[in-house]
Amino acid sequence: MEKGLRIETVTVVGANGTMGANVAGIFASFGRAKVYMVSRTKEKSRLAAERSAQSVRAHSIMTNLVPVDYDSLEQCVAESDLVFESTAENLELKIQMTERIGKSLRPDAIACTGSSGLSITRLAACLPEEKRGHYFGVHMFNPPYQLTLCELTATRYSDKETYIALKNYLSSVLHRTVAESKDSPAFLGNRIGFCFMNEALQYAQRYADNGGIDYIDAILGPFTGRAMPPILTSNFVGLDVHKAIVDNLYANTDDFARDKFVLPRFVSDLISHKRLGLKSGEGFYKLLRNEAGAKRLLVYDIKTGIYRDVINYSFPFAIRMKKYLKEGEYGNAVKSLIDNHSQEADICLGFLLRYIVYALYTAEHVGYNLEVADDVMATGYSWCPPFALMDAFAGVTDLASLLKSRLDDAFLSHADIDHIVSEYRNSKYDYRPFFKAKD
Amino acid sequence: MSDKVYILGGAQTDFERNWTKEGKNMIALLREAVADGFAASDFSCEELQRLNANNRVAAFVGNFMAERYIDQGHLGAFLTEVHPAFNGVPSARYEAACASGSVALEAAMSHILAGMYDVCIVAGWEIMKSVDNRMCAGILGRAAYYEKEAKDLDHPFPQLFGRLAQATIEKYGLDRDRYLDNLARISTLNYDNAKRNPLAQTRKWFMSYEEASARGSESNPCIGGLLGVSDCSQVTDGAAVVLLCSEKYIRERGLSGKPVVKGYGHRNAPLLFDKKIAMSGSGHILPWTRQTCLDAYARAQLSVGDIDVFETHDCFTSSEYMALSAFGITEPGREYEAVENGLIALNGAKPVNPSGGLIGCGHPVGASGVRMFLDLYKQVSGQAGTYQVVGARNAMMLNIGGTATTNYVFIVGQA
Numbered sequence: 116m117e118k119g120l121r122i123e124t125v126t127v128v129g130a131n132g133t134m135g136a137n138v139a140g141i142f143a144s145f146g147r148a149k150v151y152m153v154s155r156t157k158e159k160s161r162l163a164a165e166r167s168a169q170s171v172r173a174h175s176i177m178t179n180l181v182p183v184d185y186d187s188l189e190q191c192v193a194e195s196d197l198v199f200e201s202t203a204e205n206l207e208l209k210i211q212m213t214e215r216i217g218k219s220l221r222p223d224a225i226a227c228t229g230s231s232g233l234s235i236t237r238l239a240a241c242l243p244e245e246k247r248g249h250y251f252g253v254h255m256f257n258p259p260y261q262l263t264l265c266e267l268t269a270t271r272y273s274d275k276e277t278y279i280a281l282k283n284y285l286s287s288v289l290h291r292t293v294a295e296s297k298d299s300p301a302f303l304g305n306r307i308g309f310c311f312m313n314e315a316l317q318y319a320q321r322y323a324d325n326g327g328i329d330y331i332d333a334i335l336g337p338f339t340g341r342a343m344p345p346i347l348t349s350n351f352v353g354l355d356v357h358k359a360i361v362d363n364l365y366a367n368t369d370d371f372a373r374d375k376f377v378l379p380r381f382v383s384d385l386i387s388h389k390r391l392g393l394k395s396g397e398g399f400y401k402l403l404r405n406e407a408g409a410k411r412l413l414v415y416d417i418k419t420g421i422y423r424d425v426i427n428y429s430f431p432f433a434i435r436m437k438k439y440l441k442e443g444e445y446g447n448a449v450k451s452l453i454d455n456h457s458q459e460a461d462i463c464l465g466f467l468l469r470y471i472v473y474a475l476y477t478a479e480h481v482g483y484n485l486e487v488a489d490d491v492m493a494t495g496y497s498w499c500p501p502f503a504l505m506d507a508f509a510g511v512t513d514l515a516s517l518l519k520s521r522l523d524d525a526f527l528s529h530a531d532i533d534h535i536v537s538e539y540r541n542s543k544y545d546y547r548p549f550f551k552a553k554d
Numbered sequence: 555m556s557d558k559v560y561i562l563g564g565a566q567t568d569f570e571r572n573w574t575k576e577g578k579n580m581i582a583l584l585r586e587a588v589a590d591g592f593a594a595s596d597f598s599c600e601e602l603q604r605l606n607a608n609n610r611v612a613a614f615v616g617n618f619m620a621e622r623y624i625d626q627g628h629l630g631a632f633l634t635e636v637h638p639a640f641n642g643v644p645s646a647r648y649e650a651a652c653a654s655g656s657v658a659l660e661a662a663m664s665h666i667l668a669g670m671y672d673v674c675i676v677a678g679w680e681i682m683k684s685v686d687n688r689m690c691a692g693i694l695g696r697a698a699y700y701e702k703e704a705k706d707l708d709h710p711f712p713q714l715f716g717r718l719a720q721a722t723i724e725k726y727g728l729d730r731d732r733y734l735d736n737l738a739r740i741s742t743l744n745y746d747n748a749k750r751n752p753l754a755q756t757r758k759w760f761m762s763y764e765e766a767s768a769r770g771s772e773s774n775p776c777i778g779g780l781l782g783v784s785d786c787s788q789v790t791d792g793a794a795v796v797l798l799c800s801e802k803y804i805r806e807r808g809l810s811g812k813p814v815v816k817g818y819g820h821r822n823a824p825l826l827f828d829k830k831i832a833m834s835g836s837g838h839i840l841p842w843t844r845q846t847c848l849d850a851y852a853r854a855q856l857s858v859g860d861i862d863v864f865e866t867h868d869c870f871t872s873s874e875y876m877a878l879s880a881f882g883i884t885e886p887g888r889e890y891e892a893v894e895n896g897l898i899a900l901n902g903a904k905p906v907n908p909s910g911g912l913i914g915c916g917h918p919v920g921a922s923g924v925r926m927f928l929d930l931y932k933q934v935s936g937q938a939g940t941y942q943v944v945g946a947r948n949a950m951m952l953n954i955g956g957t958a959t960t961n962y963v964f965i966v967g968q969a
Contacts, residue, residue, distance in 0.1 A: 144760040174773040175765040263758060290749065290758065337577075442635075443582025547586060548568065552577030 340499030563595030591795030655923025712778025748910025755916030817854025
């Protein structure tokens with residue numbers, strides 16, 4: 116028998132961070148919970164509460180949000196049915212904070228961390244032994260109101276009944292798309308997504324003479340099944356966050372894709388100059404506005420080290436794809452990618468096929484089923500998920516021969532294509548909305 | 555001549571999608587809706603060509619205002635761009651503002667009943683996100699008498715339905731707070747139902763009774779007199795396709811268990827809101843809307859007791875409130891009973907808008923009539939999935955154009 120969780124009071128620790136404020140909004144709205152928002156000062160918490168309400172478009176939840184500071188942490192935790200730690204992604208800090216939370220956590224309460232990649236088991240061990248069974252990783256994506264993905268991770272200490280109850284609560288009360296992940300670096304979504312984005316940066320370096328960053332983003336734009344090109348996405352996430360995630364994956368994974376997590380040199384250089392992306396005004400891209408408010412997007416040129424105007428690339432394969440997508444001819448759009456053998460189309464197709472293979476590989480090793488790869492990529496990234504992408508390809512060609520003929524030998528020597536094709540099933544996600552007729 | 559009109563099936567697009575943002579045009583929208591509608595009806599382009607060889611198939615397109623939203627007219631002709639199998643198929647566009655889908659359905663029905671065609675394809679659609687909100691509201695104002703009722707107003711329709719709210723309070727001597735509380739409950743119910751509908755515009759949105767009640771706040775500003783944003787259906791893009799057919803075609807294909815259209819009603823009330831309200835006598839506030847329901851009941855030889863599920867035109871909460879008595883679920887003036895005692899909830903005895911309705915599922919105006927009809931079909935054939943009303947045999951819809959100027963009612967049920 117599964118019991119329903121009663122989560123009436125929640126404490127969010129680190130509530131003035133972007134995720135902290137957004138997660139507080141989710142608990143206070145869908146969860147109808149009273150949420151203590153803890154940050155360094157009450158004023159910071161108060162401002163965060165306003166952002167929480169804005170994030171779910173509902174000012175009425177303000178009455179559920181209680182801004183406090185760290186002086187009240189113990190009191191709030193002791194009162195809470197669930198404590199959500201959302202402090203900076205730093206192991207030492209999180210260990211300290213989890214130990215502190217553990218002291219006043221009620222034995223029947225749940226504690227979660229929003230960590231995007233640290234060891235949940237290590238953090239669970241910071242709690243007193245009798246409370247470790249109620250500790251879980253609950254990783255949401257930004258912004259959670261739009262992206263419903265929630266990666267749920269248990270540890271070897273976890274109480275199974277509580278785990279199932281929490282899973283049900285997250286999906287039926289908070290309306291999250293719950294993806295169960297093993298306690299593995301960066302879990303599922305970021306491992307798959309950052310493999311793609313970091314490889315895009317590696318290619319930008321390799322093709323620096325062709326333009327680099329904007330060249331690769333033009334090849335992998337929204338017309339290839341995503342809301343935003345990959346390097347622009349990384350710019351949005353933040354270069355420092357990107358580095359932390361891929362460094363963690365490089366250090367703690369050892370599969371055939373490990374080298375794809377090597378951060379290109381130019382990225383480290385940008386970070387050392389505090390060019391961290393959108394949040395610091397410049398990174399891979401730089402957005403200028405003139406006095407009239409008109410926008411001008413510049414891109415970092417790897418070759419020259421300066422920001423220049425984005426090049427308006429027009430690759431024949433991309434022009435054709437967008438023309439077909441505009442009128443909803445998905446089969447012809449996919450065919451124009453496969454049938455084109457230009458350097459750009461080859462790069463594009465290679466990325467999409469390696470993504471399919473690596474996403475399913477990751478799901479097999481880090482998840483508990485393959486379909487979870489679809490859930491994480493569709494609802495955490497708004498990228499066409501792997502099985503849906505296979506649906507799009509399978510509509511016009513033979514999947515196995517496509518994969519075998521268009522992936523390079525080095526990659527094929529590690530990937531069991533026949534196994535992947537034998538596991539293929541139609542996605543529950545419709546591939547059509549993911550392919551935009553846009554650059 | 556055919557005695558009955560059968561429903562082969564149909565499909566709607568995901569009303570969450572913004573086709574302009576996706577960079578896709580009306581052909582893409584129609585192509586997906588038609589492909590999905592055919593697949594769900596076990597119908598094909600080859601079958602379309604076979605029937606068309608003998609002039610046995612026609613298409614009916616419902617759309618309100620593509621001329622303004624996307625600069626395009628002659629909409630009946632566009633199916634030939636969707637697939638060459640439509641070449642030669644008779645096809646035309648039908649318009650009655652937000653009831654455009656229903657007028658296309660009625661035209662399709664009458665062609666089958668007259669024996670003119672054996673299969674009629676009905677496609678309702680609207681692309682609205684192509685313009686900004688303010689401009690969109692102005693375009694929708696053309697569903698009223700624009701010069702007299704809409705021209706100088708910022709959001710004419712919320713204001714007109716705000717006046718319906720005010721008129722309802724006055725006519726029945728209702729307590730204002732209680733009435734507004736009822737409207738908040740109606741809004742919340744539609745949002746809640748939409749959470750179950752995988753194609754609803756608002757399925758990921760947050761709405762609560764508290765939020766719907768907090769009209770005038772930053773997130774729920776007042777927009778039309780008494781009404782807040784939470785009382786309004788939202789603008790979106792979408793298409794819905796259904797396939798109707800004759801008895802002959804059912805026999806020819808050896809099909810069984812297909813639902814039929816049991817009754818319909820179509821009445822036009824005076825165009826101007828003031829004239830409409832002036833007609834309301836001792837009973838219903840919108841007597842022509844009520845009459846349309848009565849016509850449908852009479853033709854179906856059914857009464858409200860026989861209807862298991864309703865889809866209504868909740869362009870605003872005040873129109874759903876009015877519809878409750880128009881359907882006969884309550885006496886006029888006592889609609890609050892059905893709202894307050896849970897009668898119209900998904901698990902109530904008379905569920906209204908299990909799909910989420912216009913507020914929850916979305917309101918691409920030219921598609922809405924067809925979308926509602928499709929939902930009736932899904933309900934009575936047990937295909938509504940997560941928002942299925944268990945055991946539904948008969949279903950009824952009300953689709954209105956303008957301020958309930960054009961009124962359409964259909965009753966669909968198991969044969």
